[in-house]
Amino acid sequence: MNVRTRLARLGALVVVAALASLGVTPAHAAESYVPITGSGSTWSQNALDQWRKNVATNYGMTVNYNGTGSSAGRNDFINQTVDFAVSEIPFQNPTEDGSPPEIPTSSYSYMPIVAGGTALMYNLKIGGKRVTNLRLSGEVIAKIFSGQIAKWNDPAIQADNPALAMPDRPITPVYRSDGSGTSAQFTLWMSKQFPSIWTAGQRSQFPQITSSFKGQSGSLGVAGYVSQSYGEGAITYVEYSYAMKSGFPVAKVLN
Template structure:
């Protein structure tokens, strides 16, 4: 790792583990080096911090990128979206992974690694459904709607056999047991997207504004996607919101979308993103999606996150800018997107969003 060290000794060890595991994890899924780019290979070391939801995808991308650029090193520490944005703004990270785009307040501030007069930009790189995962004795098929989810996670429903849950699951044997809510303890883009959905679709129940920190004093808190997954696995009668890449081995609820009980799917998440507009008023190379949570077409999954690679428009250090640009261009290629989707269960960028993301990556200097 270069002189821009990130995090504690434990965090550095985590980065090393990810970098090492990426090679083994993707021997069959990493795109061939010839699929990355016709540009000359780059060299050097860049460090990223951010989204734990992106963790599996980043492992896949790092393996593919380093295969094509053997003298380059990319480190990624999945501390969470909030930590990523903060570290990028301070210059402690060369790029960030974030499940929420830079806010107007962020853009009004300064970015230590960026050249004078330039800002950070958002490049969409990862689309994933957010699962409502549960571990309930004797229950293997569960359906919930926005209002009921809001009541559970705000503490208004506290028992699994509550009439509201029973009404949606008439054939299930729901236990007379207390619900253990598990939520993120850290500043999380997954929380931002989850609370945006509830604020939009259950506003009479979910009265707190959408936020990157969980707003209610309910249940147990866990750090990062892996922490939430572990908490649910180890706690009977629990429920959590979690990026689908981290929900392997957990039961996942169906969601009432309109009048249809809908299974979670990356395809449904991608459909919602494809029909959603971009945030207006941004620089041409700052691509942020304004997700429409109200969509109810067959198969839609509106509890979805778009995760971004946040980079400088222009870097103070031209060598860093060159490598970040090369990495962003690689990550947004169809081959890299398909490889990550195979490992993380995410949806590849497609259509105009893919084109815009690739064009934005090409502008980094």
Template sequence: MNSVLSRYKRLASIGAIAVAGTILLSSCAANEAGTTDPSAAASDLAGTIDGSGASSQGSAQEAWVAAFQTENPDVTINYDPSGSGAGREAFISGGVSFAGTDSALKQDEIDGGFAACVPDTGYIQVPAYISPIAVIFNVEGVDALNLDAPTIAGIFKGTITTWNDPAIAALNADATLPSAPITAVHRSDDSGTTKNFTDYLNKVAPEIWDAPAADPFPYQVGEAAQGTSGVVDAVTNGTNTIGYADASKAGDLGVAAIKVGDEFVDYSPEAAAAVVAGSPAGDTASDTDLVISLDRKTTDPTHYPLVLVSYIITCTEFVDAEVAPVVKAYVQYITSDAGQSEAASSAGAAPLSTDLSAKVATALESIK
């Protein structure tokens, strides 16, 4: 586990280019349609676009917009990492030109339409950021922790309440577990990270986690915290705590290895990418909606099934036509080889596969 954490610390080193101390990210950005190098950006591209949504994308968005700022001084991109639910709501109401979400659009959201888009012209939903979800912990005297899905479900549902519970002890024979209460921290806001976390538990441990996947945390137990940063802070500053967060934010916290098949697996970009590559399309999939139905029940130990795919949603045709060239150029950049490399360096994200990248590029050509 320590080697994995060290890798993520190294990958995070370029985050210093980010705009610090703010949740509103401003940048100037764009590139010529179809290019993958921000240095090749069209110098005459100009305008401002606003986006909001998934806080999991926060570090990547900082790096993406900073790269665009360097190359395109006449373009401003604002991204507010307010959470997936808030981002989708803002996009649906026409408050932003694009949104980031770890939770794919539901059919009723699609059916209701999007105020920023010309009616009956469609929408875009493409993967932009793939990352493991880390089960983070801060337990006195414990440096390494193995957990399986039923045990994680019991901890976060509140049926396993102490660290030396037999279920945890059976998975950690070499650990000295304290006889202390568990403080399990979950998101208080509607969160795509929560939806992916609860989807994993519902699929792999349904006999315990009987609530379906959802953006709001389903049980009235544990401690709630706002956003990814709130969960990380609560686990860091608490005592004998555990939570879940995008792996890029794990920092120096302990991270549990989860059981996949007969082995305990540490998170990695490669293992996250392997799950995505082996998963089928989701129910709403189309040429411009590249939703993925993740294979949570894999038993392949080269896969890490507790993973999120964070999407960008936007219009194929905008009511405000002036934003279209900027949105198209920006999303083309962040999903390009150069943009994906930036996300890997700044946030430890797993890059889109060659096949998925090609499908994304084709979908984005629909933006007018």
């Protein structure tokens, strides 16, 4: 089993069982398995954690994984402190921040392992009742996360939600403060769809646009902030399973 193979999650591709790609042998040979360790994407971590439990139960395999964020995972692989890394984007060369190019010193392969949806999880109430049917156009989303729309009763949001009396409440955009493939995906989408609104291009490191923006580390961090009582008025971008586990709604994005 070649455990120096790097696993990179590419969101547009589907693979039935990711860890099976490492090479599964019958359960009776479990004593011959060598534990492997990986790090990286928190976007993918819910799926990875379930798979790790499955292979431990069914095959006696130990797979350790530390959700540190995609950028940290790629760096760990370059430094050869892990056997595999998970990232939404490939190694950067050149890098977006002008740091040294991400060039692994060992052989590696990219392997798609997870497909999912990045959703807009939010915490909003009207008259004390939680809103569960928020609708947002792509243009409005880009304007919220570029700081051009700052209140929930902005005319553009009200136009997307004619059946709701949107509250006069500040919007708190919650972003990934760590180097994140989720940020890279989200900013790439905004830059391709609305280049005149989001002008910063693809960014693994999401910029703090204004003081109203709140940075949190990891998918659990951003989802956790939004789901708290102090997170009322907040919205974030995160893999859909985190919103499901938190019991919070996601915006219906108008195509």
